[in-house]
Amino acid sequence: MAAPxxxxxxxxxxAGREIAAVRASDLGVGAVAAFIGTVRDxxxxxxxxxxxxxxxxxxxxxxxxxxxxxxxxxxxxxxIRAARVIHRVGALAPQDQIVLVVVxxxxxxxxxxxxxxxxxxxxxxxxxxxxxxRPDGTAEWVDARVxxxxxxxxxxxKSGNAA
Amino acid sequence: xxxxVRYFAALREALGPQETVTxxxxxTLGALRDHLIASSPRHAEALRRGRxxxxxxxxxxxxxxxxxxxxxxxAFFPPVTGG
Numbered sequence: 157m158a159a160p161x162x163x164x165x166x167x168x169x170x171a172g173r174e175i176a177a178v179r180a181s182d183l184g185v186g187a188v189a190a191f192i193g194t195v196r197d198x199x200x201x202x203x204x205x206x207x208x209x210x211x212x213x214x215x216x217x218x219x220x221x222x223x224x225x226x227x228x229x230x231x232x233x234x235x236i237r238a239a240r241v242i243h244r245v246g247a248l249a250p251q252d253q254i255v256l257v258v259v260x261x262x263x264x265x266x267x268x269x270x271x272x273x274x275x276x277x278x279x280x281x282x283x284x285x286x287x288x289x290r291p292d293g294t295a296e297w298v299d300a301r302v303x304x305x306x307x308x309x310x311x312x313x314k315s316g317n318a319a
Numbered sequence: 320x321x322x323x324v325r326y327f328a329a330l331r332e333a334l335g336p337q338e339t340v341t342x343x344x345x346x347t348l349g350a351l352r353d354h355l356i357a358s359s360p361r362h363a364e365a366l367r368r369g370r371x372x373x374x375x376x377x378x379x380x381x382x383x384x385x386x387x388x389x390x391x392x393x394a395f396f397p398p399v400t401g402g
Contacts, residue, residue, distance in 0.1 A: 193402050212401070213328055215394060218378035243401060255402050275402060281380065283394075284401025285328035297329050300371070300398030317398045319371065 161239065162223045164214060166246040169256055178240045178258045185237055185260045189267035191275055197250035199288055199298070207288045211295075212245045212254070215283035219243070226277045233311075234270040236261040241274065243284065276307040280315035320344055320389035322351060326365075327396035330372075333365040342387070348374055349383030351393060371398050 163169075171192055179185045197205040227239045242256040257274045261267035286298040300318035308315045325337045342354060352374075355362045366372065375394040376385045387393065 213331075214401070215325075215327055215375070215378070215396070218375055218394070221378055222380075279402040280399065282401050283327065283375070283396060283399050285397060286400045287328070297397065298400040300400055317373065 161227050161241065162220050163240075163242045164216070164219055164245060165242065166244065168244070168253060169242045171253075171256055171258075174240060174242060174256060175258050178238050179260050182237055182260065184262060187261045187264040187267040189259045189261075189264070189271040191255075191257045191271050192253055193255040193275075195248050195250050195252045195254060206290055207250065208291055209250075209289045210248045211287045211289075212248060213285045213287070214243075214245050218283050222282045223278060226274055226281070229277070230259070230270045230274055233273065234261070234266040235263075236266050236270045239270065239274060241278065243278075243282075245284070273311055276304070276311060277313070279304045280308045280317040320346075320387070320391075322346075322387055323390075323392045324351070324355065325392065325394040327394065329397050330365050330395055333361060344389070346387050347383060348376060348381055348385040348387060348393060351387060352383065352395070366395060372396070373398060 171190060175188055175190055179188055195210050197207050199206055223241050230239055237260045240258045244254055257271050259267045259270045287295050288298055289295045302318045305315045305318050320342055322340045322342060323337060324340055326334045352366055356366050373396055374381050377392055
């Protein structure tokens with residue numbers, strides 16, 4: 157049975173098991189690239205630890221549809237065999253896994269590229285929103301980053317998400 | 320015609336998760352935004368022009384020139400921040 161290509165879920169995921177499922181019974185796979193995004197304890201990588209927990213909201217129905225379309229675009233653009241995206245929503249804590257992208261290919265080049273393409277696309281065009289909770293009890297919605305729009309532009313796609 | 324309007328993230332906190340709006344036929348998404356802005360000070364602040372905001376029509380990202388049809392689902396939300 158083919159595994160679903162997109163899963164939006166509260167539960168954690170087991171990357172090893174998901175990778176095994178994506179490449180199962182495909183003897184032509186010679187490369188698997190996987191990316192895992194995790195919750196930091198800080199809003200900015202170089203800043204102070206200021207995030208005690210996070211909430212992730214999404215637009216049910218649209219999210220799945222948007223990521224399905226991104227996987228279709230990746231399959232057209234790259235020489236890959238399969239792709240799968242799992243994204244968590246709800247309450248998350250530092251160190252929790254947020255997102256998993258798995259891509260299989262005959263060779264590593266397209267697997268790496270398609271994995272990065274899918275993450276760049278997802279960051280700017282999939283309807284998710286993060287809210288970070290601070291140690292003092294306040295909370296704030298995360299601002300979109302211009303750098304993420306620039307990352308998508310490398311693929312010849314315009315977002316304007318952070319504009 | 321009736322349009323379902325949905326809000327997410329900070330807009331949901333300001334305006335609630337959804338509302339139904341009745342508009343004349345042949346209305347654009349931008350005209351819907353104008354209609355909502357005129358409907359209350361809270362809407363005017365949350366949906367004001369110049370504020371970074373994205374829109375979807377029937378669960379696909381759309382621009383303000385998109386034409387609405389009866390029964391459409393329109394969503395307004397802040398720039399996305401997943402991944």
